[in-house]
Amino acid sequence: MAHLDPNTNKISRTLWATKKGTDSNIYAIIDTARAPLIYPKLAGSANRKACLLMGEQARKLAAVAPYLVQLGENDPLSQWLFNQGWGKSWGVFAESAAPFVQLRNHVRSLYRVMDDMGKQLFFRYFDPRVLRVFFLTCDPLQLCNIFGPVQRYVLESETGNELIEYTVTDQFNLVQKRIQL
Numbered sequence: 001m002a003h004l005d006p007n008t009n010k011i012s013r014t015l016w017a018t019k020k021g022t023d024s025n026i027y028a029i030i031d032t033a034r035a036p037l038i039y040p041k042l043a044g045s046a047n048r049k050a051c052l053l054m055g056e057q058a059r060k061l062a063a064v065a066p067y068l069v070q071l072g073e074n075d076p077l078s079q080w081l082f083n084q085g086w087g088k089s090w091g092v093f094a095e096s097a098a099p100f101v102q103l104r105n106h107v108r109s110l111y112r113v114m115d116d117m118g119k120q121l122f123f124r125y126f127d128p129r130v131l132r133v134f135f136l137t138c139d140p141l142q143l144c145n146i147f148g149p150v151q152r153y154v155l156e157s158e159t160g161n162e163l164i165e166y167t168v169t170d171q172f173n174l175v176q177k178r179i180q181l
Contacts, residue, residue: 007181008082014163014179016073023097026071029107029126030091033064045077050104052111066126068104087160091126098149106148128155140172
């Protein structure tokens with residue numbers, strides 16, 4: 001069995017202890033391109049998952065694509081992600097009460113954006129280094145769009161020694177809470 005970092009249990013406890021709704025689930029949006037060991041571990045897990053790419057692109061790029069993955073508090077994949085991936089910008093965590101397919105469609109829709117010239121681009125919002133900066137630039141409409149059915153996003157801090165929880169008020173103003181590990 002792998003050695004568990006002392007912060008692994010605290011990350012897990014904090015994610016589930018601060019869950020906003022009893023009917024909600026915790027998910028990870030994982031970028032398998034960040035390390036070659038992620039995709040095999042994800043593919044071999046029993047966790048419900050969906051690639052954010054579709055069709056032929058999903059088949060061709062499966063090993064380096066972003067995925068939505070439902071997590072359980074003590075499941076092996078969750079513990080592995082916290083132990084091996086925390087502080088390495090492998091992805092972000094989200095809480096949602098939406099059905100899996102609805103959440104999948106939402107996070108998929110965030111991945112493709114249009115620039116001012118109408119060119120389609122990929123927005124790597126599932127990289128905590130990107131999302132931490134992006135959130136601070138959002139107006140209420142942008143926050144409404146990125147949150148959609150998500151009640152909160154949880155990211156690793158810049159140094160990995162904190163969880164950063166992002167929620168929005170009823171008026172879609174950003175609330176940031178840092179939790180020391």
